[in-house]
Amino acid sequence: MTEEGSQKNADVFAFLAHENPRPGQIEMIQESTEALRSEGYHLAAAPTGIGKTAAALAAALEITQNSTQRKHIFFLTSRQSQHRIVVDTVRRINQRRKGKTPITLVDMIGQAGMCVQPFAKESSLVFSMMCSNARKTKSCRPWITRAPGLTKRILDSPLHVDELVELTKIHRVGGEITQTCPWKAAREAAGKADVFVGDYNHIFDEGVRKSSLEAMGIALEDIIVVVDEAHNLPNRIRMTMERVITPTIARNATIELEEYKETLTAHYLQSNSVAVAVELDVATWAFEIMKIARTKFADLFRQLHSDLPNDSEESRVEVPRFLDIIHRACDEYEGLTGQKTLADNPELADLGVERSHRLPRLADVLLRVEVDLDAGEGEDAMEPDAHRMGHILKCIEAFGESTALSLVFNAKGREGKITSHLLDPGLVSGPVFSSIHGAILMSGTLYPPQMYSDILDLPAAKTTKTAYSSPFAGERRPVLVAKDVSTKYSQRTPAMWQKIRDHIQALIDGTPGNVAVFSPSYRMMDEILGETSFKGIRKVIESRDWTKNDIDSIVETLRSAKDSGQRILLCGVHGARLSEGIDYNGGILDAVACVGIPNPPPSVLSDSLKAYAGDRFGKNNAWRYTVTQPAINAVLQAMGRPIRSVGDRALILLLDQRHTDRTYISCYPTDLRMNSTNGPQTTASFARRFFSKVHTLEEV
Numbered sequence: 001m002t003e004e005g006s007q008k009n010a011d012v013f014a015f016l017a018h019e020n021p022r023p024g025q026i027e028m029i030q031e032s033t034e035a036l037r038s039e040g041y042h043l044a045a046a047p048t049g050i051g052k053t054a055a056a057l058a059a060a061l062e063i064t065q066n067s068t069q070r071k072h073i074f075f076l077t078s079r080q081s082q083h084r085i086v087v088d089t090v091r092r093i094n095q096r097r098k099g100k101t102p103i104t105l106v107d108m109i110g111q112a113g114m115c116v117q118p119f120a121k122e123s124s125l126v127f128s129m130m131c132s133n134a135r136k137t138k139s140c141r142p143w144i145t146r147a148p149g150l151t152k153r154i155l156d157s158p159l160h161v162d163e164l165v166e167l168t169k170i171h172r173v174g175g176e177i178t179q180t181c182p183w184k185a186a187r188e189a190a191g192k193a194d195v196f197v198g199d200y201n202h203i204f205d206e207g208v209r210k211s212s213l214e215a216m217g218i219a220l221e222d223i224i225v226v227v228d229e230a231h232n233l234p235n236r237i238r239m240t241m242e243r244v245i246t247p248t249i250a251r252n253a254t255i256e257l258e259e260y261k262e263t264l265t266a267h268y269l270q271s272n273s274v275a276v277a278v279e280l281d282v283a284t285w286a287f288e289i290m291k292i293a294r295t296k297f298a299d300l301f302r303q304l305h306s307d308l309p310n311d312s313e314e315s316r317v318e319v320p321r322f323l324d325i326i327h328r329a330c331d332e333y334e335g336l337t338g339q340k341t342l343a344d345n346p347e348l349a350d351l352g353v354e355r356s357h358r359l360p361r362l363a364d365v366l367l368r369v370e371v372d373l374d375a376g377e378g379e380d381a382m383e384p385d386a387h388r389m390g391h392i393l394k395c396i397e398a399f400g401e402s403t404a405l406s407l408v409f410n411a412k413g414r415e416g417k418i419t420s421h422l423l424d425p426g427l428v429s430g431p432v433f434s435s436i437h438g439a440i441l442m443s444g445t446l447y448p449p450q451m452y453s454d455i456l457d458l459p460a461a462k463t464t465k466t467a468y469s470s471p472f473a474g475e476r477r478p479v480l481v482a483k484d485v486s487t488k489y490s491q492r493t494p495a496m497w498q499k500i501r502d503h504i505q506a507l508i509d510g511t512p513g514n515v516a517v518f519s520p521s522y523r524m525m526d527e528i529l530g531e532t533s534f535k536g537i538r539k540v541i542e543s544r545d546w547t548k549n550d551i552d553s554i555v556e557t558l559r560s561a562k563d564s565g566q567r568i569l570l571c572g573v574h575g576a577r578l579s580e581g582i583d584y585n586g587g588i589l590d591a592v593a594c595v596g597i598p599n600p601p602p603s604v605l606s607d608s609l610k611a612y613a614g615d616r617f618g619k620n621n622a623w624r625y626t627v628t629q630p631a632i633n634a635v636l637q638a639m640g641r642p643i644r645s646v647g648d649r650a651l652i653l654l655l656d657q658r659h660t661d662r663t664y665i666s667c668y669p670t671d672l673r674m675n676s677t678n679g680p681q682t683t684a685s686f687a688r689r690f691f692s693k694v695h696t697l698e699e700v
Contacts, residue, residue, distance in 0.1 A: 015061035017054040017092035024050045024468045032059035036438040040462035043449040044442040047470040056226045056440045073195045077228035090158045105158040105195040114183040142181040154189040191216035220435045230441035237425035243392035246417045250297040252385035257287040260369045286365040293329035304409045317407040319400045366390030395420045406608040423612040426457025445633040476649045480675045483657045487596030506680035510687025513590035516570040518579045518638045520598035542572040558588040574598035574634040589642035593653040599631045632667035649694045
């Protein structure tokens with residue numbers, strides 16, 4: 001090996017948690033480090049087993065620890081289970097670096113998840129209201145308690161978030177144990193840590209990002225971001241930007257504005273404050289506008305209902321049509337009052353009702369509304385409808401002039417609703433990525449990397465992309481495609497459903513342990529599996545109503561069944577929590593069957609996505625970017641559930657002949673090989689042969 005090559009490997013090992021690198025791991029570290037060194041971005045389609053968490057941390061730490069200016073690593077993931085893996089990885093790094101300065105870390109989850117108050121068990125909206133009120137009134141003692149030395153104790157050794165919470169319960173202040181707010185303590189310590197572990201929203205939600213980084217004292221340009229399970233990021237951004245309006249929301253927002261105006265009036269009479277007078281004037285203007293607009297919104301919804309074709313429940317709403325309601329309300333108010341400004345006060349001159357000022361001013365005051373909420377009408381009542389109205393107006397203000405915003409009317413329910421959808425997550429992520437020091441985006445299904453680079457608007461000149469080969473030989477995870485079944489709409493018959501059931505029973509017959517079956521939808525799962533009993537196995541079906549505790553208990557249920565010699569058929573849905581959010585570690589799943597292909601159903605939104613992708617990325621990419629590739633990536637996620645370590649083995653059965661069609665097979669990694677079965681008997685024989693020859697390391 002050359003001297004230069006030896007130096008590169010020395011750099012690779014400097015912050016690696018593993019004593020011996022895994023196949024592909026050195027390449028991922030080197031390519032990630034090179035990208036970060038030039039303040040760029042690396043997309044790693046890295047299958048399970050490559051050790052991507054350790055590789056990403058090794059590369060990022062190589063840059064931050066050798067930088068002349070302080071840099072921070074933000075390791076972002078949507079799964080709390082991944083937090084523990086990151087903390088354990090940093091602990092191993094420190095063990096290997098004995099005698100050197102240890103890497104410091106802060107692990108955080110949502111505020112409610114770290115709260116020690118009894119109201120932390122309430123719904124998210126109830127908690128938010130009660131926490132906010134407790135802080136404002138200074139009745140939350142943990143929040144106002146100062147804890148000298150706590151930051152140092154948090155940074156002394158990497159802590160899982162639950163360990164950090166426990167530490168705040170035993171930390172002594174003035175010789176006495178005094179409970180401190182764990183969430184506040186973690187945020188204060190994060191600014192001094194080398195690695196911060198948290199959710200996507202700390203960087204990709206504008207409001208959370210602003211408050212988090214300000215509290216941490218960290219500048220965006222001093223952050224290297226590691227995005228774990230990065231295939232989820234585009235949809236997560238889209239979901240964050242979704243906003244809903246109904247006639248009731250418009251009406252309630254008006255009532256809340258009136259209440260807010262009355263509160264301001266009382267404050268002004270007591271204080272005679274100019275600032276309160278200014279806010280009162282703006283709130284009065286907003287109230288009068290909304291008083292007119294709410295009736296026009298009601299008219300719009302009635303018209304949208306009547307315009308729907310008989311066979312449809314939804315339609316697209318043109319943004320100008322929505323905005324016209326606000327502008328007509330302003331015009332009508334001006335016509336009634338003759339006002340061209342909100343008041344005679346010269347400080348309010350720039351708040352006039354000029355067209356360009358109307359939307360942002362109305363949105364801003366709606367978002368500032370503070371009212372007493374009635375907790376007795378369900379948790380939806382806990383967020384002011386004025387805020388809901390303000391959010392959708394903000395969304396329209398930011399993206400309404402582009403074709404990237406789609407407003408969709410859905411007639412379901414008593415009134416129907418209009419939902420805003422951001423079609424291009426790159427409008428949010430692009431500016432963020434351009435502002436940070438660099439990033440590593442990784443996932444087992446970040447495939448193809450170029451698609452995610454396009455969708456997230458990463459700077460092409462500074463972005464590298466690699467799809468790494470799976471370290472699992474094909475014989476440890478063979479893929480079997482049933483060529484005699486399909487869930488294509490024209491072939492959905494009782495006879496076809498029975499063929500699929502027969503293949504599942506055959507897989508069960510040839511498999512020694514637990515089996516998981518994932519379907520494209522809850523409806524199809526119920527049709528095929530709901531009323532069916534399978535021989536030799538106990539069926540557990542995922543429910544939409546399952547709580548987090550229900551989901552968390554699944555792994556232990558499967559492990560207990562395996563240990564006791566029993567078997568479970570776990571039935572879930574592609575894209576739901578059982579198919580993506582759980583690591584079935586320890587070889588507790590022997591086989592996975594994927595029913596059909598989870599293409600999104602036809603809708604106004606899916607049509608808008610395809611049209612926008614065609615304009616943005618070219619017609620050849622439109623269908624793949626919005627339909628086929630996301631569907632196959634959901635299947636790949638399910639296929640990866642049982643293989644969590646080198647010692648695991650599993651059989652994958654794809655129950656739809658279309659997987660080998662040109663349209664879909666091109667969406668799979670090039671190193672994935674498929675075998676065929678033409679009937680249940682062949683499926684059972686293949687399974688028996690596989691499990692008789694290939695064993696887990698525990699069985700060897």
